Amino acid sequence: MTDLKVGGVPEHFNYPWYLTLKNKEYTKQNINLRWKDYHGGTGQMCKALRSGEVDIAIVLTEGIIKDIAAGNPSKIVQTFVKSPLIWGIHVGATSSFKKIEDLEHATIAISRFGSGSHLMAIVNAHNNGWDLDKLKFKVIGNLQGGIDALTNGEADYFMWEHFTTKPLVDNGTFRRIDDCPTPWPCFVVAVRNEVLENNFTEVKKVLDIINHQTEDFKDIKNIDSILAERYSQQLEDIQKWLKITEWNEGKPITKNLVTRIQNKMISFNVIEEKKNSGEFIKNMYI
Incomplete structure (x- = not known):
């Protein structure tokens, strides 16, 4: 059994992770995946990736690009939510x-x-x-x-x-x-380099499971009511959110997208210099 730790914000975007964990889908693949809530958001998760507190994080695109540029030893393996936040x-x-x-x-x-x-x-x-x-x-x-x-x-x-x-x-x-x-897709999946080197196959299995779940997520019976109750939301607000939110379903993030985001972040004075966009990405589907 391979142990992996995944972290994300305790918000409706990440409910697909809860469902796959509840259904023990990772255990069936001989993976002991443990979820950790990060109420402090992406900055807190970047710190957790650096320290090894988590192996995989569902983070905001802009935050992890800034932190990888600043030396976080992790890679973006795919977009998670492709619509803006x-x-x-x-x-x-x-x-x-x-x-x-x-x-x-x-x-x-x-x-x-x-x-x-x-x-x-x-x-x-x-x-x-x-x-x-x-x-x-x-x-x-x-x-x-x-x-x-x-x-x-x-x-x-x-x-x-x-x-x-x-x-x-x-x-x-x-x-x-x-x-x-956000002027870009909002959430990506980031994985520590050490984990990618040692557990590439297991990480890919995790991604396959979560992508399969998000593919049909909006079709789950009464999903709007379930989310409204779980996250203390008005039903009409959840319905609006479901309408505008699109998950990625496994397509890798492109170098062109990372370059475009870096260009914007330079214009915002958020990062000082553009780096090779390939340094931010690990393609899981070669």
């Missing part, structure tokens, strides 16, 4: 900020530097023509940290996935000012 731009319920222009000089809550909430705040600022060198950040760790920071005034706005934070908008904790979609 919709980031809600939130302020506290009693905030005086009303529109996106009001936020130009405001303090941004981010889970950690290099995380999606950090990088997408830069993308949003770039989209609005703001001076990226003047952005002010407050590190808050995770979603709960964002709630606390906006409630007690330590930060002014916070970007997190639209549908995950929708219940907080509904209950009056947050007010959403706008949305900012």
